[in-house]
Amino acid sequence: MSKKILIALLIILSSINVNAQSIMTNAKYAVITDTTSNIDLLNKNADEQMPPASMSKLMTVYMIFDRIKSGVLSLDEGFRVSDRAWKVGGAKTGGSTMFLKPQSKVSIGDLLRGVIIQSGNDACIVLAEGVAGTEEEFVRLMNEKAAELGLKNSHFTNVTGLPDKNHYMSARDLAILASHIINDFPELYTIYQETEFTHNKIRQENRNPLLYIRSLKGVADGLKTGHTEVSGYGLVGSAKINDRRIVMVINGLNSNRARSKEAETLINWGLKEFENRTLYKRGDRVTSLPVWLGDVKEVSATVDKNLVVTLPKMKRKDTKIEVVYESPLKAPIKKGDKIGRIIVTNPVFDKQTQEADLLAGEDILKQGYRGKFKAVLKYFLKQLREKI
Template sequence: MIALARHLTPFVLAAGLLTAMPAQAFETKARHALVIDLDTDTVLLDKDADVPMPPSSMSKLMTAYMLFERLKSGSLSLDDTFSVSENAWRKGGAASGGSTMFLNPGAQVKVHDLMRGIIIQSGNDACVVVAENLAGDEATFAAAMNRRAKELGLTNSHFVNATGLPDPEHYMTAHDLVLLAEHIIRDFPEFYEIYGETKFTYNGIVQHNRNPLLYMNMGADGLKTGHTNIAGFGLTASAVQDGRRLLMVINGLQSNKERSEEAERLMSWGFRNFETVTLLKAGQPISDADVWMGEEETVPLVSVNDLKITLPRAARRDMVAKAVFETPIPAPIQAGDRIATLVLTGPDMAKLEYPLVAGRAVEQLSFFGRILASARNAVFGTAQPAAH
């Protein structure tokens, strides 16, 4: 079939021509980093995002996810109480040297307090209490975490505990952390808002959320910090500005100060240097394709859905958009049939392709109509579909 590359109209070009890849490199001190625009799943920055790493307390996102699911299913209530075992107290209490909710052994603690203890205070003791009360012991809970993680698409993660404490077999990738954060934001909006709370008081002790972006005027509303000696300082974070939500994971920073500075720098860079625009509205005709043996001579090319893409702010003027399709397209054509491809190209970007469909149905000419059309084509030499 003859392939036709037809430039889009100036109106469409003016709407913005986009790329899903950053047009410029950007350095970071983090050993692992990933920044994406959530609405379009556009990767703005990727540094070893698919290399397994110790996630430290960032893996508590998975612990919380397991708790959220039980709450949403109705099998658990926020007012239910869990028992604090001696094991949970010893492994996660103040004596362990890690983050703690300061639970007392033998105490009965409400689920809504434990949830905040995990999210805001990063309490290791709260995580072990949840694991033991939901699954019997931490190892069984970790096995359930692994099964659910695979179902969610976390293909490069493995959990051996509920806390994120160091273990060679406990790892995640920045990519999996972003995917898990996306699930939490979209699946549990009623619980996600807790990640934006800056402090929580339990047992008479006030503790503050360690997420540094929550204290900056940049629209941050979650998610989770992490730190161990082997992992360094890390952060899984999200922020919204002008309706755009960015997700970011950084890990392997040298200090709390460096984590704070790098998190602010990368998030600000993502908002400042990229924009999300709607290239096409669903059903908006962008070009017409000639039809062979149809009751109408042309058929409009449209997008099924709104086409929103994120691009570097400076990239518009250098982008080229083309509608690529067979010509002419044989009738009959059903509305919604994929008959063309929108191709976006430009410097420093990979070629992007999006499907275009028939905006309306075009019936085939009648038998006698086809005979007349064939005769006319024989006389005047009208092009016919041919093998590519």
Template sequence: MRFLPAFFTATSLLLSGTSLPALADALNTKADYAYILDGDTGLSLYSKNGDEAFIPASMTKIMTAYVVFERLRDGRLSLDDEFVVSETAWREGGAASGGSTMFLDLGSKVSVQDLLRGIIIQSGNDACIVIAEAISGSQEAFAEEMTRRAQELGLKSAHFENPTGLYSDNHRVSAADLAKLAYLTITEFPEYYDIYAEKEFTWNGIRQPNRNPLLGEVDGADGLKTGHLEISGYGLVGSAVRDGKRRIIVLNGLESIADRASEARRVMRAAFNDFKVVEVIQPDQIVGEAEVFLGTKKTVELKANELVKAALHSDAIRDIEVELVYSGPLKAPLKAGDIVGQIVVTAPGMNEIVTPAVIAESVERKNLFERALVGLGLTG
């Protein structure tokens, strides 16, 4: 079989499967969970326990805000709508609770616009409860909507039991799904995403800084949210843009605020410097030849029918392998565009990519006389 250059380093016929080469942890993060997403393509660049659901703490509030953003977009809410602070919101999420709070006054009216800043910038549990009660009647009902929407968005690991991220037995989501949620927030709601980059917010005379350690410290950082519970450690969902490229990172299970800050900055720098998205195969690129049985041509070229990109550590680029997988020889007639196999792309530390291999040009079947000669072994 014949291949064009550019990443094509291995071929295979009648291949039943491929194995993913082993690779030492390229990031070597101290976080228990870590994930890096390319914010332009949505491709995964790195994963450490990325698909394993964990306790997200206040990173939950990204989903809380997402539900609000959807209702704003659909016209079911307005930024100027005002909601009353209930006793539940005041007691469970206010100053007396000892947790993150917006310092809302009992019985006061607060606009959606201010509540969003209380949720995103101040991580106010009281603001989350006010929103949940106003939209769904209770925290439990709102959490059910959060879970339903997350599942509809493809965030299969997500199960929310409250809008705040306060501990609950079955409140879980994976790093991969948090990264995807951040990606959806950024791409679908640019008009509201800017709130995540605001460095402080003052309510009731109390100024609170944004807890995101990336803001003002990493070039291009513009979001998203931190989280912490004693049981799950310190975590962060972060995003930044550099030279027109966006990266999204998720970390969780760090031991201290200082660890979260230093590791978040290190991982974000690595996300830009050490991880790449490369174009491995172009649309219509010829990837090899296949033998043809009973055809007017002895061989036919096979090609890709779509662009294939790989997201991986820079050190793994040289080890990308592309294999053409088909069962041959192919029996004529063959029609251009027919799928006859697979193109499998592998590299260390990267999940394999599989895309169809198609016939590049039609091949007619030999006529009856020619086929008879083949049957008699007089020709090939």
């Protein structure tokens, strides 16, 4: 039988700060997520499918980063620029380009910078063809990887983000993907901080406005802009202060200036108005749970990961902590066995919850026959008294 018990109702102090919980945005789609607690600080149509424009190049980059990390590719390895890559993504198209020369051989390191800094469509196609032979095959692999990463509202038809009714992502999926890039490839992620890149004697600056905002200097460190007539102006951005990082996605704004202003406002709001409180560190004892037919009556329940809650600064709120487990827990139990779940309910953000497994803190042996007999007899006598 599943049993739920209330472990704590924590009061997180202090005076009221009414501005921390609400902020308006002109973006059609928006999400801001604290990457430690996975709490959404802002959600506006975050799970709706939308045209992502060049922001979907994050998926193209993820695929290459993944192969570099596994040793399949290296930054120094070169791919040749096909005539198709030049025609579809090159200078004559009028779109974002790295200005690659047809049939030239370019290192993967330079091609990545061509995508990340210059948003080059030609560089995206060269990388795709170099890995999979054709863009179409690479796109198939992108969709497979997206499913693995849990991107529930995404589907790709190209590697560039050029408009297609069947090419879409949600703001939340972009935030999830950005978090994977940051966490899975910390060394390669630093490319997103570079503010310029020169190839073929043509210097281009990084289009991410967060990298040039004075108030965010040394705080904002990525990721990618996007714009088409269909999508409007969008940005996936990330910033970090000390150990706290947020990821922001906005899309559907009407100008480059509006995008920059909105991004600065939202990033500063997300960083300055909230803070993280650690409720439990990995291995901490949460409570003790009753054991049936064990050599002791209870087992320590320890949390398998850090549990952090994000709340507005200077806000008094109750954080509810519950434990769910199958009762009774039967001996024997080995240290490290999963014995339940802990559920933390955030009182501010639409009651969003965080969960973690609870593990046995020690070995629990079975009782001997005499002890078992006494325990069973006691149990049945209790049941009998309850029926009378």
